[in-house]
Amino acid sequence: MARVTMWAAVLQLMVMVAWTWSGVEGQGYWEVVVPNAGIASMHSAVTHLGSVVLLDRTNIGDSQLPLPNGVCRDNPADRANTHDCTAHSALYTPGSNAIRPLFVFTDTWCSSGQFDGNGMLVQTGGDADGVTKIRTFTPCGDGNCDWVETATNLQEGRWYASNQILPDGTQIVVGGRGSTTVEYVPANGRGTSYLDLLATTGDAQQDNLYPFVHLLPNNQLFIFANRDSCLFDWQTNTIVGTLPQIPGEPRNYPSAGSSVMLALSAADGFTYAEVLVCGGAQYGAYMSGNTGAPASKTCGRIAPLAAGAGWAMEDMPQARTMGDMVLLPSKQVLIINGAAAGSQGWGGASNAVTAPDLYSPYNAAGTRFQTLTGTNVPRVYHSTANLIQDGSVIVAGSNTHQFYTFTGEFPTELRVERFIPPYMGGGIQVTAGPATLAYGAAFTVTVAANNPTTIELNLIAPPFVTHSYSMGQRLLQLAVSAPAGDGNGGYNVDSTAPPSNVVAPAGYYMMFPVADGAVGYAWWVKIG
Template identity: 70%
Template sequence: MGWEDRLVVWGLAIQLVIWGWGGAPVVEAQGYWETVVNNAGISTMHSAVAHDGNVVLLDRTNVGPSQLKLAPDNCRDNLADRSLKHDCTAHSALFSPNSNKVRPLKVITDTWCSSGQFDGSGKLVQTGGDADGVKKIRHFTPCGKGACDWVELNGGLQEGRWYASNQILPDGTQIVVGGRGVATLEYVPANGRGTYYLPLLSKSNDAQMDNLYPFVHLLPNNQLYIFANRDSCLYDWKTNKVARDYPTMPGEPRNYPSAGSSVMLPLSASNDFGNAEVLICGGAQYGAYLNPAGQPASQSCGRITPLAAGAGWVMENMPQRRLMGDMILLPTRDVLIINGAGGGAQGWGNAVNPVKTPVLYKPNNAAGARFQTLTASPVPRVYHSTANLLPDGRILVAGSNTHQFYTLTGYLPTELRIEAFSPPYLASNRPTFTAAPGGLKHGAGFTATVKVDNAKHIELNMASAPLVTHSFAQGQRLLQLQVGAPIAAGGGKFRVDSKAPPTSAVAPAGYYMLFPLVDGIVGSASWVRIG
C-alpha cells in the first residue's frame, strides 16, 4: 500500500491564528481527514447510520457490475435490469466504522435517486427509485453482526416516486413528497390514505424541474415546512391542506438539479423547542442544468423562521460558491457544509470546480462572523456523494459518481474511497458516558453520568440518524436537552439531570445519538430510543 492510500491530512497541525481582543492569539484547529476504506466496491449515492453503529451504503442498479462481489450462491437475477440481468456484484453494502469492514448487501430493484428514513423501530424504510424500482418499498432491519439484508415488499407506493423526499411524522408514518413529474404526496404506510395534490410542486416547477428532492422539515408545532425551487409553504399533514405560503427566496434555484442544501437549525429546551429556523445554502444558476457550461454556483444562504408572524428571508454569503454541498448538524449545534462543486449543476458530467474545503456555520454567532473554513479533503466529492454524522463524532464521507456508469479514470472519476473527517471539537480529554439511558419517554426526566477531567458546562444533545442523498439529509434534526448543573460524583464523574423532549412533534419516535458536550469538547454518543 502506497503513501497516497494511507494519506491522512492532519489539519490539527495546520492551525489558523486569529488575533483576539488585546492582541492575544486564539488558535483554532481545523480538523483532519483520513481514508478509512480505499475501495468500498460501490459508489455511495444514499447512506444512513443504523442504531447498531453500522452504516448502510446504497448506490443504484442498472449500472452494470460493481467492484463488490456477492456470495456465489446469492447472485442477483432481475430480467428488468437494463444492464446486467444476472449480476453477482452488490449495489448496496454495510460499513462498520469500528473495523472499517464492508459487507455486501443484495438489493434487487433500481434505487437510483430514491428516498427514505428510519422508522420508530429503527428499521430503514426506503422508497421509490427508477425503472422497476419507481413504486417499490424496501426495508432494512439492522442486526448488529448478523446477516441482515434488504427485503423488498410486495405492496408499493401509490404513485411512482423518483427524486422524492421522506419525513417521519409524529404518528410514526412517513410522508413521501414529490418526485419527477409528480405533484402529489402520500404516506407510508398509507393506513387508508390516498395521494394528495400539493400546489407548491406545480408552482415551483420549471423547465429544469428544479422542484425535485424538496426540503421537508417537521416543525415543533406538528406541521411541515416544505421548500421547492425558491418557494415554500406550511403544510398541515393531518388535514392535508396548505396552512400558509411564504415569500420567494432570493437568488438561484435551490433544489435538484440546482442542488442547494437545507437543515432545520437545532431546537433547544431553553425556549421550549419552539424557535424553529430553517437554513438553506447554495444552489445553481438557472439554466446550468439545461445548458451545461460550468456557470458559477450560488454563494448565498437564507434563514427563515416559519412559525413567526411576517416570516421572511434573511440572506448572507458563504466563503465559497457551492452546489451539491451536504449540510450536517453537529453535536456542538453548529452546521457543517461539506462536499460539492463551485459551478455547474447536478447530472452526469455537469460539475466543475470541486469544493474540497468544508465550512463550519455557527448559527448563534452574529451575522458576518458565522463561517469558519476547515481543512480541505484530498478527494473531490460532487454528484452522488454523501456525508453522515457518526456516533463517535466524525463525519463519514462517501460516494461521488458524476457519470452514468462506473468510470474509474478521467476527470472526476467514480469515487470508491470512504473518508472520515474529524471536526475540531474532537480534541483530547473527550468526555465519556459511564451511565446513559437506553430508552426515553417524551417529557420524562432521566439522569446520565459523564466522566471527564473537569467540567464547567455540560450539554446533552440528541441527533437523529437521517438518510442522506442528493445534498439533503432526510429527517435530520438535533435537539439541545434541558440539563441541570453537573454534580460531582467522584472519580472524575459528573451526574447530569436532564429531561427528554416533550412531544413526538419535537422528537418523533425512534433512535437518536445522545452526545455529551463538555466545555466545547464532544464525546462519543450513546444510542437512545424515544417513544
C-alpha cells in the first residue's frame, strides 16, 4: 500500500500557512522550482510514480543538460548535431526538484503520446527520422528507466497528431500534417482509416493539426478540428454524427486554442458529457506572420450527446492563443500560458498572457471566470502545464525559436515553475486506500482532514501535454458516503470505482480528496 511522503505533508502545511498569512483569497501564487532544467519542455507527462517526463525535439543542437557518463547520441540523420552528448529529455522529481537526463534517439518534434493501462508512456511520431517512430518510457523507482525505441513503427507518418487511450487498451492516433487518417497503437487489425473531418478542415494554413479528441461515455469519440467536430465510432471507423460549427476563430494548431471534457459524474451514472473549447487565433495570422492580430477571447461549450447539441459561447477575461487548459481536482479548469496576439509558431505571437484564468463551469453564466496571480516568466510557443500529485501545476518550456536562443522578447525558457492554486491547504491527504480497483468495486479510503462536513473523491487521469492540448486528460467525480471519523483523527469515506473501461480506460489515476472545497494530496490508484 502506498504511503504519502513526509515532504508532501510538510508541503501541504507550508501551503496552508502561506494562504493564512497572505490574506489574499483566491489568487494563487508562483515559485521557481528549477532555475535551469537544461532543456526546454515541448512535451510533458506525469507518471504514476509522481515524476514528470520533460521532452523536447532532438534536431535542435546541444541542450544545457549533459548526458551522463560520457554517453553521446550518434545519429547521422540529425540535422543539427550528429554527435550530440546532451539530453533532449529529462525526468523531473517534485519535492527534491531533481533533474535526471534521459536519452531519446529519433526526433520527437511536435509528436504525440498517451499512457497505456500499465502506466507506460507510449510516444508516437515526430519529424524527420522520428515521423513513424513509436517510443516507450516505463517509470521506475531505481533511476535506470529510459526511453526505448520500439521495433514497430506507425503505419503512417504522424507529425502534429493527437492520441487518445481507448477502452480496449489501444490508442487511436488522429491526423497529423499531411494526414487525413487515423490508426491504432498497438495495431489492432483495423489499419488506417480515412477521416473526412480532417480532409474538409484543412484550410490554407492547416488549422486542423493536433485535433482535440475526447472519449465520450457512450464509447464514441468527439473529434474537433479547426472549427468543426464530429462523433466517431472507433470500433467501425465511421463518423456517426456531425455537430454545429463553433463560432469565431480557428481553434487548433497553428491557431491554437485548447479543449477539455468537463468532469463526468457518478451523480448521473457518468452519462452526461460537456466539452469546452477556448481561445484561438485570427484566420491568416499564422500565414501572414501578423504577430499583433488579436487572439480569440471566446470559449464554446457543447454537450455533444444531447439532442440538438449546440455551442454556448462566453468570453474569457483575456484574449488567448496557446493557452493550456488543466482540469483541476475542484472540477474547475485552469487556463494558463499563451499570448494575447498572433498565433503559434516560431516568433508568431506577441503580448504574453502571464496571468492564468480560472473557469468554474457550475457557476451561472457570466460569473464563471476569475483571473489569478500572474508570473513574470512568459510561456508562449512550446510550453506545458501539468497537474501533479499535491494539486499544484508544474509549468515548463517556452521556446519560440528554431534553436535555443536566449535573447529577444521571448528567449528560450529553461526554468521550471510551480503554480499553487488557491484551493490548496489544510494538510488534507488520503492516508489509506486501495492500490488497485476493479470496475464497479466498492472501496474505502481514510482521509486526514480537519473536521470536514463533506469529502469528495475525484479521479484525474494524467495526460500527455503538448502544443496547448492535454491528450487523455480525464476527470471523474465518484459517488461517496458522508465522512465518518475513525477515532484516530482520520475520516473514512466509502465509494465505488467507475463502472467500465468506457468511463475510465484502464490505467493509473490520481484520486484527490476534496474536503469542504480544499484540495488534498492525491493517492495513485490503478483501475482496470
